[in-house]
Amino acid sequence: MYTEEDYIQLSSIQHYVFCPRQCGLIHVEGLWAENTFTTKGKILHERVDTGEDETRMDRRIVRGLNIYSKRLGLSGRADVVEFITSNNEVVPFPVEYKSGKPKDNISDLAQLCAQALCLEEMLNTPVAEAAVFYGKPRKRLQVTLLQELRAATENIIHEIHQMIETRDVPRARYEKKCDFCSLQDQCMPRTTGSKKLENYIRGIFTTDEETS
Ligand code: SF4
DSSP states (O other), rough: OOOGOOOOEHHHHHHHHOOOOHHHHHHHHHOOOOOOOHHHHHHHHHHHTTEEEEEEEEEEEEEEEEEETTTTTEEEEEEEEEEEEEEETTEEEEEEEESSOOOOHHHHHHHHHHHHHHHHHHHHHHOEEEEEETTTTTEEEEEEHHHHHHHHHHHHHHHHHHHHHOOOOOOOOGGGGGOTTHHHHHHHHHHHTTTHHHHHHHHHHHHHHHHH
């Protein structure tokens, strides 16, 4: 069980899957910068968060719900949780909103699954399914929370805790995705990960030591 001061943010899961270094820069070094992708996401979340809770047919729709897991050391805000009444039981069904399209990595599903794991612990009830609503094209993708996804999500959370605990932020390595990264200017992946720069810096210190 984690204590509150050791909780990681739900959003760190997305950052870590996109790039562990980006996650480290944000959640260990405390850096942040907006780009068009993060701004679009922020606007969408603000819109979803400020909407009113409502009841529709068999479900109560709650927006901007604070959630946490003591077991996983995790907290954050669920965009929407639908509480669906079925056979005299109320089943939580988290819905995450994304401004873009489905990604070719696990980040959206892991973030969604983490929300379900929080709700299961908080409400002591199983959450078998959830959904991601994508803005482009507008569609709702229903997700069954299989054991494989749960294990992968818990593993990511564990790795983030380890990185934050050791403050060991991975080195930069330029990849195509860096062109879409809001922290590209701070990270400088074309230079900070470069052997040339490393050798240059080492050379300066060697020369200083030799000449002192
Ligand atoms: S610029 Fe590239 S290496 Fe640096 S944090 Fe972003 S994605 Fe990661």
